[in-house]
Amino acid sequence: MSTPFQRKLATIAQEQYASYRFLRENQSPLLEQIxxxxxxxxxxxxGVEPPWSAVFVSWCVKQAGATSAQFKFSARHSAFVYEAIKNADQPNAAFRGHAVSEYPPKLGDILQNNRAGNRFDFAYASQHSGYVSHSAIVMEVGTDNHGRYLRTIGGNESDSVGMKEVRLDSEGLVVNLQGLYISVLECAL
Structure with missing residues (x-):
């Protein structure tokens, strides 16, 4: 069962996708939104040369009502992931970082993955706050005729706001055959 905050976060991401998915980052009104x-x-x-995907996630989390004490609003995914991993055992933490092999994502969570050919893993992410990665907001978890899946919405995906589908195993864990995925930030708000 999802919380009002989790539903609001997923809805905000969906609204951004619906509004901007057919535009490129240098086109109005997406440029102004970035x-x-x-x-x-x-x-x-x-400008749009620096990657803007982390500020997209940060903006959505902030619009949903999180404070800077609850989430590290950053231009680097690794910064807010690092903070969430540090909070993994804190019962009152708003976001808790988990290895993709240990936590089944749900609505409103944030899925982090490698970018630019990197192969960072959860152990690396738990020790470093500055490395290249990507993340997106889980806006749907479901089952289709191929099994379980989730869909994420992220910024700066093909120079726009994009949606991706990720396959899950029978236990709801991310299928991570090639080490693409690093962590899941559990949204506990």
Missing amino acids: ERYWTETGHAFE
Whole structure:
């Protein structure tokens, strides 16, 4: 059963996808929205050359109502992942980081994956706050004729707001055959 915050976070991501999925990052009104992702999470906007996927996730989390004490709004996925992993054993933490092999994602969670050919794993992520990665918000978990899956929405996916489907095993864990996925941030709000 999802919480109101988890549903709100997934809805915000879905609304961004519905509004901007057919636009590229240098086209209006997506370009202006990307500037809001940066500035409304406390970062200077330097155009669309720097990756903006982490500020997309941060902006969605902030719009859903999380505070800076609950989530580290950052321009680097690794920064908010590192904080969530440090909070994994804290019962009152808003976001808790887990290995993809140990935690089945649910609505409102954040799925982190490698980018740029890197092969970082959960052990690495638990010790480092600065490395290249990507993450996206889980907006659906379900079953189809191929088995279990989840869908995520993220920013800066093919220079737009994009959706991806990720296969899950029979226990609801991310199928991670090639080590693409690093962690799942459990949304406990």
